[in-house]
Amino acid sequence: MDSDECTVIMGAEGGGGGGGPADEGELIPVATLMEKAKFYTSLCLGTTAILSVFGFLFLIPFVVDPAITSIMADFEPRPVTCVTVSHVYAEGLRNCSWASCREGCTSAALRCHQILVNYSRRAWAEEGARRPDEWDVADTRLLVNTEGCGYPPRVNCSEFARRYGRTRSPFPCYYSHAYPELVVARYSWDDTLKYLILSLVVPTLLFGAAIGVLSYWYCPGCNRACHGNNDYVEKFPDKDE
Structure with missing residues (x-):
């Protein structure tokens, strides 16, 4: 009886252990796929964060500096009446101490x-302007x-002249209300504000989302802060135990 019982017990243990490796073999491809997806997603998020910084710079x-300058200048939102009194085309650094239009803002x-021009604060009328x-x-x-x-195609100095x-x-x-001697040919308060908000919000959101996900995945402190520190819970059992 004792030998038969031992044989039965050992057979049961052997049958139960035989299913373990097969189950683990089925889970390995899924885990590998998840790891690859996490790796490529992390690579894309890191690239997005870097490009967001360079894009903002x-x-x-x-965009940002001209928009802030336009807002601080406090331009009249409605067009007024202007007329040209003088137009000079000059060449050379000495003669070009200032320019009404330049294609490129980083070089002389x-x-x-x-x-x-002369301008009057009388509102411009599309028809019948006098x-x-x-x-x-x-x-x-x-x-x-x-x-x-500015830069082409938005700014074309030949067409402007x-x-x-x-x-x-x-x-x-x-x-400009702040600088009355400053007059521009094109201005839109809505476009200026729109481009300023987009140039500030879009790179910031992309950078914050990418860094947030990467921190959640790879920063142990962030995971501990989100899910709580379970080490102490496992270390100290409940009173019932």
Whole structure:
């Protein structure tokens, strides 16, 4: 009897142990797939975080700084009446001390258009615009935008000079309340605010989301803070035990 019982027990143990490796073999491909997915996702998130930083640094001089300058200048949102009084095309660093339009904001202008205008604070009318009898500000510089420069295709200095430099008819423009001598040809409060918010929010959200997920996966302190420290719970059993 004793030998038969031992044989039965050992057979049961052997049968139970035989199913373990098979189950583990079935779980290995799933775990490997999850690890690969986590690795490639982490790689994409890290790349996104790095590109967000460089993108934000790129947007500072081209979008953020001009938008803040425009907001601080407090431009009149409605166009007023301007008329060109002088247009000079100059070449050379000495003659281009200032420019109404420059294609490129990081280098000195070797060729420039200098346009002077008079403007009246009378609101511009699309139809039936007439030359005012008196001008509020005379012989002031007309700029293509608040910085006086930009990059194609948004800024085309030849087209700008052709449109505003050779005309003697009134045209719409925008003056600054903070700096009355500052006049620009194009301005939109809605577009300025929209581009400023997008350039600040989008890179920040992408960077924060990428760093947040990576920290949750790979930072032990973040996991402990989110799920609580279970080490002490496992170390000290309940009173019932």
